[in-house]
Amino acid sequence: MLALRKPHPAPGLLLCEVPEPTPAPGEVLLRVHAVGICGTDLHIADWTAGYGHMAAYMPVTLGHEAAGEIVVLGEGVQGCAVGARVTFRPSTACGRCAACGSGRPEDCADRRGIGIHRDGAFAAFVSVPAANCLLLPAGVDTELGALVEPLSVGLHAADLAAARPGARVLVLGPGPIGLAAALFAAQAGAEVVVAGRGDAARLALAREAFGLKAVDSLECAPTSVFAGYPPFDAVIEAAGAAAAVADGLALLRPGGVLVVAGIHSAPVGLDLTRLVRAELRVQGTYRAPAGDWQRVLAALARDGERLRRLITHRLPLAAAERGFALARAGQACKVLLLP
Ligand SMILES: [Zn+2]
Ligand SMILES: [Zn+2]
Incomplete structure (x- = not known):
């Protein structure tokens, strides 16, 4: 075979x-x-x-x-x-x-x-x-x-983000895992935004197929895209990009959690000063x-x-x-x- x-x-x-x-x-x-x-x-x-x-x-x-x-x-x-x-x-x-x-x-x-x-x-x-x-x-x-395996990974990420009614959850990376996490977070009642950099086709899918709020942050860093937004309770990083980790930490409310689902092929620097002062948490997720x-x-x-x-x-x-x-x-x- x-x-x-x-x-x-x-x-x-x-x-x-x-x-x-x-x-x-x-x-x-x-x-x-x-x-x-x-x-x-x-x-x-x-x-x-x-x-x-x-x-x-x-x-x-x-x-x-x-x-x-x-x-x-x-x-x-x-x-x-x-x-x-x-x-x-x-x-x-x-x-x-x-x-x-x-x-x-x-x-x-x-x-x-x-x-x-x-x-x-x-x-x-x-x-x-x-x-x-x-x-x-x-x-x-x-x-x-x-689809069950990737969906289970997304579901577990949404659970670790404590997605629930009233929670604001940002998903960075509109690939299958990011979209699965976004769908389960929305199903749990959270207010969900999906963001990607130059990922027009998959952001369009997020909007058109699933009715998710999806923004392209290619032109400007998510920190400025989200300048007018209240900070998020949780950010799910599903991009596997160092920039997404930095953006995620910057966009969290004090006490918020960054759930890292992306596979990073190199070590990533963290703004630990912000992490310490805002009492942020970083939570990895891999297998449901x-x-x-x-x-x-x-x-x-x-x-x-x-x-x-x-x-x-x-x-x-x-x-x-x-x-x-x-x-x-x-x-x-x-x-x-x-x-
Ligand atoms: Zn897989
Ligand atoms: Zn064993």
Whole structure:
């Protein structure tokens, strides 16, 4: 089968033929219907700093935002059936460390990622632990299923921003994670503004598809764009740009929180004087707790057609290179590959 792989710890990806996987005990084989290209995949392709931990697992097939149909059950799998439509949590716990032993797999000391440390879903088939699979409810097709992972990251960011009625939340970066965070913050009742720098296509999507207030801060720094606004209770940084961190801190009310969801490929300087005097908090966010996945599935069952508009491009796996170029150029929101 064709697979999109990271062959070496250096820039670049390789589209090549690999054998179809067989599911290990406790795992299921999925026929992949849809898999999203994530910002993480772009960083891995470009080989920016912070992914050295992958080197020992290469060559590895990427792809961690996927959904499909179970076609084979590995030995000992219970509670899953052939033909079921599922998505999967890409993060696997080791089952052996102290945290796993005491029932806290979320704190596992040896987490591995499907599509990062073991073969993922940029391929026709992927084998994943049955315990990581979630059934898609009726009305949620596998294309929407591929959105569950990025939506869960956005939901968790909105939760960490304490989005609620009356709260003012600014989202910096109108990519899939930023828009997902903005949508869940708005759903929680917050007053939400999305901002981006020279990101006209995705800001237009935020306005037209989702009715979000969206501003382009290319011409002037957000600090001056927002000069007339009261400061924000929370800023969600989903741009992965140092400037967004600085802008975010500058735009917070005293006691406010900057939720950092962006992947930063270099250390970022902080205005700690402002942080100290205004008692600001900086909160990182990366992976949603398992329970959030069910909340996202419920949101998709309720509001799937609206959330589907996050998907702007659908391409065959063979056109992965074009998909990556689209995602990188900021013309696309979510690009799906359909193996
Ligand atoms: Zn992702
Ligand atoms: Zn563990």
